[in-house]
Amino acid sequence: MPAPTCASCHTARAALRRPRSGQALCGPCFCTAFEAEVLHTVVAGRLLPPGAVVAVGASGGKDSTVLAHVLRELAPRLGLTLRLVAVDEGIGGYRDAALAAVRRQAERWGLPLTIVAYEDLFGGWTMDAVARSTAGTGRGRSCCTFCGVLRRRALEEGARLVGATHVVTGHNADDVAETVLMNFLRGDAARLARGGGLGSAGEGGALPRCRPLQFASQKEVVLYAHFRRLDYFSEECVYAPRAFRGHARELLKRLEAVRPTAALDLVHSAERLALAPAVRPPRPGACSRCGALASRALCQACALLDGLARGRPRLAIGEHKHEPRDEGPRSRAQAAAAAF
């Protein structure tokens, strides 16, 4: 059976059916629709004001590649200046290849690129060193938690370095839905409240952060990259198979098999929960060591580095005398926080 005609231009043959709506579109019309939807997310959510200098967290992966490409298309209309900021976590056999992809993108798109490294920012600690230090302590599976905390800090540092006023990341609807599921599984109302919305407004002196692809499904991100012929790095991080997130991903896939809107439904659920006053977390204060946003005396990054420096990674993060050890609720909650 021949492909149907594109439902938008009514001229070309359709090349795909949109996963959620089933609408048949040709490649160019799909890309135009995708870009218009991201534009709508940014404008309706008032995420990036005209004149903003935007640091795009560039990992070389599909999401941040698509995000940088779409924002570059929209930048003249939105009045944005873009900077790519990549974080080198020091993960042998993984990050170097991903950074090579980011360098190619920066060159092709004529965007300035700044790379900040954990090793320089965090007293010589690379992610590989953290992984070695936590191996055998029951914390080995928490690599993604540690990494997420440090990456968030590193991205903030990099963004400040390039004079950015805003930070954007490429989290898509599936990423956010996985985080919501993880938070539901642990009954973490405070994280659910924080995970909703399109990002954070920049409390406590932190730069405002947002996720303009939050309503885009992973499938459509991949389709956009395909039709725009984007060059990205697609290997999984060497530490990812140990992460709890993989289970949430499997669960989401099974939910989507019977309910194609499941990911987006979860994103909207989190938004509604964020509006519920009863679950709003207390206003965070400042870290006594570095001044960054913190809900305790030390921010997560300083607490983690402190524990690592003392050779006691169990104390570094997620340990509290009243809370269970290892994969207990607290540590899992931080895994979710790390995703944002």
Ligand SMILES: Nc1ncnc2c1ncn2[C@@H]1O[C@H](COP(=O)(O)OP(=O)(O)OP(=O)(O)O)[C@@H](O)[C@H]1O
């Ligand atoms: N090393 C990094 N440097 C800069 N930004 C990063 C880095 N890793 C992740 N990010 C930001 O956080 C977002 C979500 O992170 P995630 O771990 O899902 O990234 P990824 O799987 O490596 O790549 P992507 O999400 O871009 O496909 C990315 O889209 C990107 O904006």
